[in-house]
Amino acid sequence: xxxxxxxxxxxxxxxxxxxxxxxxxxxxxxxxxxxxxxxxxxxxxxxxxxxxxxxxxxxxxxxxxxxxxxxxxxxxxxxxxxxxxxxxxxxxxxxxxxxxxxxxxxxxxxxxxxxxxxxxxxxxxxxxxxxxxxxxxxxxxxxxxxxxxxxxxxxxxxxxxxxxxxxxxxxxxxxxxxxxxxxxxxxxxxxxxxxxxxxxxxxxxxxxxxxxxxxxxxxxxxxxx
Numbered sequence: 450x451x452x453x454x455x456x457x458x459x460x461x462x463x464x465x466x467x468x469x470x471x472x473x474x475x476x477x478x479x480x481x482x483x484x485x486x487x488x489x490x491x492x493x494x495x496x497x498x499x500x501x502x503x504x505x506x507x508x509x510x511x512x513x514x515x516x517x518x519x520x521x522x523x524x525x526x527x528x529x530x531x532x533x534x535x536x537x538x539x540x541x542x543x544x545x546x547x548x549x550x551x552x553x554x555x556x557x558x559x560x561x562x563x564x565x566x567x568x569x570x571x572x573x574x575x576x577x578x579x580x581x582x583x584x585x586x587x588x589x590x591x592x593x594x595x596x597x598x599x600x601x602x603x604x605x606x607x608x609x610x611x612x613x614x615x616x617x618x619x620x621x622x623x624x625x626x627x628x629x630x631x632x633x634x635x636x637x638x639x640x641x642x643x644x645x646x647x648x649x650x651x652x653x654x655x656x657x658x659x660x661x662x663x664x665x666x667x668x669x670x671x672x673x674x
Contacts, residue, residue: 489557492556
């Protein structure tokens with residue numbers, strides 16, 4: 450039964466559809482990750498400010514995405530806001546907005562943590578050399594913080610890639626959604642279709658996320674401080 454079920458992957462263009470769904474998954478993930486890294490780094494630097502109001506605002510922003518599940522944010526932007534405010538947002542755009550906001554919040558905390566973990570004499574030496582605040586961050590603090598934040602950044606990237614599986618809930622035609630469509634069509638003729646389709650999707654995610662996880666752990670050991 451299982452052996453015959455594997456044929457569902459190679460019938461028609463099923464395999465091609467799954468791979469195209471994977472492209473959609475990683476397009477959303479890649480764009481969100483790029484935005485998150487840039488915006489998160491900027492906000493992370495701002496969050497090192499001693500201004501309590503700035504710290505409070507960004508702390509609330511971070512906690513909103515840590516406390517409220519990503520799926521709830523997707524539903525809010527895709528179903529609730531368009532219904533109540535007559536705003537038409539496509540599923541792909543909602544996915545990019547939510548993932549970018551979430552990634553930016555998490556990335557800002559990673560960068561902030563890396564910056565404040567640097568020895569105080571780094572700042573004192575920079576001031577003694579006559580560097581401005583911008584120069585201090587540009588030439589001294591940020592380069593070191595980037596190195597320290599790489600393991601955490603890779604972990605965040607892995608989490609964002611895995612969490613794209615939720616996008617099927619708002620109709621984004623990514624790899625999980627494609628898999629569901631194939632199973633719906635093939636389940637009557639091949640009862641084990643779900644096993645092979647989801648097994649293949651599992652393999653795709655594992656093949657991409659596992660190496661990233663190993664790289665992150667290796668960097669943490671190499672750059673342990």
